[in-house]
Amino acid sequence: MQEWTTDTLWAKAGVYGRQAMESDRKSPLFPLLASFALELLGKAALSQIHPVLIADPRSEGEAILYAFGVPTSDPKTIMSNTVFKRLGKLVPGFTEEDVRTCLILAEQRNRELHTGEDAFQDFKSGKWVPDFYRVTKILTEFMGRDLDELLGKEHAKDANEVTAEQSAKVRKEVLDRIQACKKSIAGLRIEELSDRRKADESGVTWARYTNGTAVKATGCPACESQGLLHLRHIADRPAEIVENTIFVDGIWSPRKFSCKVCGLDLDGTKELGFADLADQVVETDDSDPADFFGIEVGTLDEPDYGNE
Secondary structure, eight states, X not given: OGGGSHHHHXXXXXXXXXXXXXXXXXXXXXXXXXXXXXXXXXXXXXXXHOGGGGBOTXXXXXXXXXXXXXXXXXXXXXXXXXXXXXXXXXXXXXXXXXXXXXXXXXHHHHHHHHSSSOTTTTOOHHHHHHHHHHHHHHHHHHHTOOHHHXXXXXXXXXXXXXXXXXXXXXXXXXXXXXXXXXHHHHTSOHHHHHHHHHHHOXXXXXXXXXXXXXEEEEEOTTTOSEEEEEEEEEEEOOOEEETTEEEEEEEEEEEEEEOTTTOOEEESHHHHHXXXXXXXXXXXXXXXXXXXXXXXXXXXOXXXXXXX
16 A cells, blocks of 8 residues: 555655746646646645545445555546545635635646647646645645645745735735726826836836846736836756757746836735736846856966976
């Protein structure tokens, strides 16, 4: 029964979880690997209560016997949708919203694996990563485990920072704020709006700071002017060398948005998510190998052998 224990399921969930966090944010592998990690994490949580909770009852009792340590042939576990529904009944704080989050990711995963559809092709990270973070944090804490082991240190830190309650109240506040800004802008003449944009738009496209933050010019959801999306660096993907140039993809997590033209301000991943601004951002830096490794390249003087 070794493969059904909490430790083995947790360890395998961590393998897929860390691989997901290291994946290209534009690749279907990012959500696909995350979906693998989530199902294994769910089974690990159920197994911690008792392994029988992941036994498929349709196998004429063979899987149930196996869960109690009786050797059987080819024992099977329950399907992913059953895993998440059971978590909703057994794990404190695991809400119906959390169950729906898991089922959406599992459904996309099944469509990706079992049909010809590119189910994850336009599956933006802002639509699922915050919820994925929240759910994995709930299950990890329920098991008394460390989120660092599941996602890696940098991404666990990001998950802890962005997971806060995503309530209907917050959503309503955000949408009301956007609507109010739209209304104020709608009262301006075209010339007035143009003048305000010239005066208030920063002109910054992308700026990175030494404290691990950055700003990126982003269209305002209220007035369509160029506001600033404030981001925090999470981690770098492994460097790639192409024709003597080193490329490194930096992964950035949105934290705030501000637009001076209409006055819209959004703070935190919850609010950004409701405005469709929570997608993680990937910026690629390129550098010379000598600069990347900090190698000082100078002129080599001819050695003096003392010969006249």
